Amino acid sequence: MAFIIQKYTEGYGTAGVKELAIACFSYFYSLLRYRGSTQELELSKYFHSIRRYYSSSQMVFLFFRGRSGLFAVLRALGITNGDEVIVPGFTCIPVPNAVVFTGGKPVFADIEQNSVNVSLATIEPCISKNTKAIIVQHTFGAPVADIDQILALCREQGIALIEDCCHALGISYNGKLLGTYGDAAFFSTERSKMISSIYGGITLANTPHLSQRIAEIVSREFFPPDKNHIQSLLTEFIANNLAIWPSLGIRFPILGYYASRAMRWKPLNDQAALRSIKADGYDRLLSASQAAISLSQFRRLSSILNHRRILSSYYDREMKRRGYATLKGLNNKPLLRYPFIFHKRDELIQACASEGITLGRWFESCIHPAACNIEKLGYRKGQCPNAEWLSAHIVNLPTHPGISLRRARYIIDRVAKRITGYM
Ligand SMILES: Cc1ncc(COP(=O)(O)O)c(C=O)c1O
Numbered sequence: 001m002a003f004i005i006q007k008y009t010e011g012y013g014t015a016g017v018k019e020l021a022i023a024c025f026s027y028f029y030s031l032l033r034y035r036g037s038t039q040e041l042e043l044s045k046y047f048h049s050i051r052r053y054y055s056s057s058q059m060v061f062l063f064f065r066g067r068s069g070l071f072a073v074l075r076a077l078g079i080t081n082g083d084e085v086i087v088p089g090f091t092c093i094p095v096p097n098a099v100v101f102t103g104g105k106p107v108f109a110d111i112e113q114n115s116v117n118v119s120l121a122t123i124e125p126c127i128s129k130n131t132k133a134i135i136v137q138h139t140f141g142a143p144v145a146d147i148d149q150i151l152a153l154c155r156e157q158g159i160a161l162i163e164d165c166c167h168a169l170g171i172s173y174n175g176k177l178l179g180t181y182g183d184a185a186f187f188s189t190e191r192s193k194m195i196s197s198i199y200g201g202i203t204l205a206n207t208p209h210l211s212q213r214i215a216e217i218v219s220r221e222f223f224p225p226d227k228n229h230i231q232s233l234l235t236e237f238i239a240n241n242l243a244i245w246p247s248l249g250i251r252f253p254i255l256g257y258y259a260s261r262a263m264r265w266k267p268l269n270d271q272a273a274l275r276s277i278k279a280d281g282y283d284r285l286l287s288a289s290q291a292a293i294s295l296s297q298f299r300r301l302s303s304i305l306n307h308r309r310i311l312s313s314y315y316d317r318e319m320k321r322r323g324y325a326t327l328k329g330l331n332n333k334p335l336l337r338y339p340f341i342f343h344k345r346d347e348l349i350q351a352c353a354s355e356g357i358t359l360g361r362w363f364e365s366c367i368h369p370a371a372c373n374i375e376k377l378g379y380r381k382g383q384c385p386n387a388e389w390l391s392a393h394i395v396n397l398p399t400h401p402g403i404s405l406r407r408a409r410y411i412i413d414r415v416a417k418r419i420t421g422y423m
Pocket residue numbers: 065066067068091092094095137164166167187188189190199200201
């Protein structure tokens with residue numbers, strides 16, 4: 001029986017049955033005919049929806065992945081050999097990789113103590129005469145509190161500010177959308193993000209000059225994805241959505257296996273990033289199929305954010321009520337995941353997994369995932385002590401639409417019980 005149905009709760013689950021139907025249509029359409037698909041219209045609709053939403057931005061660009069959009073921005077800024085780009089010391093590998101791919105040098109800024117974000121105080125000591133850009137990351141959707149002060153510093157010193165909004169699609173801070181503060185911003189619609197098209201990225205250019213430069217880079221160095229990329233993605237999306245029902249807390253592993261076999265799935269190679277090598281698909285733009293899947297979710301973004309806010313606030317209240325330590329800056333935010341700290345993190349995650357509760361471990365090392373070669377990126381152990389401590393203790397609770405409030409109550413009860421047992 002366990003081969004057919006397994007207990008399952010995962011940190012994803014934003015795409016639903018409607019997106020599954022769109023993906024199936026796209027898949028069969030792509031088998032018959034690739035170019036000139038009726039879905040090209042969806043690409044244009046998605047582009048215009050994002051432009052309307054981020055109307056104060058100068059221009060929107062759509063990429064195959066979030067990291068591709070960051071790379072395009074860095075290229076457009078002219079980052080090259082010897083230029084330094086400040087990146088958060090608590091991030092994932094595609095961020096410093098994009099700097100390395102331009103020939104630039106990532107310089108890691110620590111996060112604030114008991115926070116998931118960098119601040120003016122942690123960034124300032126990293127600035128040198130070679131600093132050309134600063135990347136700030138609104139981790140889990142929690143805004144960088146000092147964003148105005150960091151922007152003022154950048155303006156004063158002629159440094160470009162890039163916002164990593166991969167966790168923060170649709171989130172505002174002091175009445176202004178994250179992604180519209182700096183010179184440019186990039187977002188991800190990878191499967192674990194606010195909305196999912198398996199892979200996908202959005203870039204905002206907030207100045208006319210940068211917008212023109214990105215457009216030039218895109219026309220010279222980026223290409224539409226080919227049929228194989230798209231079919232691989234759609235196969236994975238369809239197989240996963242057929243096989244996993246987070247709202248019921250179950251999955252059907254055999255069904256997923258046979259669905260991907262039947263569709264002859266060739267997974268895209270994502271291992272290259274761990275070795276700081278450009279992976280297949282890096283220099284690609286968003287496909288019409290991905291746009292159709294994203295658009296369908298983007299249209300209900302406000303309800304997705306609302307759901308995430310309710311669950312995040314609930315977890316936050318419950319953590320405080322039970323007297324557990326909470327991190328700064330999480331109050332009343334529609335978080336991508338709700339993070340907290342626990343000294344026996346690995347035991348807690350394992351114990352909850354045995355009850356069918358999957359807790360996350362973002363970011364499990366200061367440059368996630370732990371398997372990547374951080375020395376190759378120029379990170380020295382001890383350089384970002386707050387980030388190193390947090391990554392050894394952080395646990396995340398799911399907030400996606402596949403988790404009901406009832407399920408969230410169950411999760412927090414089980415987690416609290418385990419925590420008490422370890423204290
Ligand atoms: C904070 C952060 N920045 C950048 C990225 C890169 O996004 P993508 O996987 O779409 O390239 C991710 C996710 O992988 C992320 O979590």
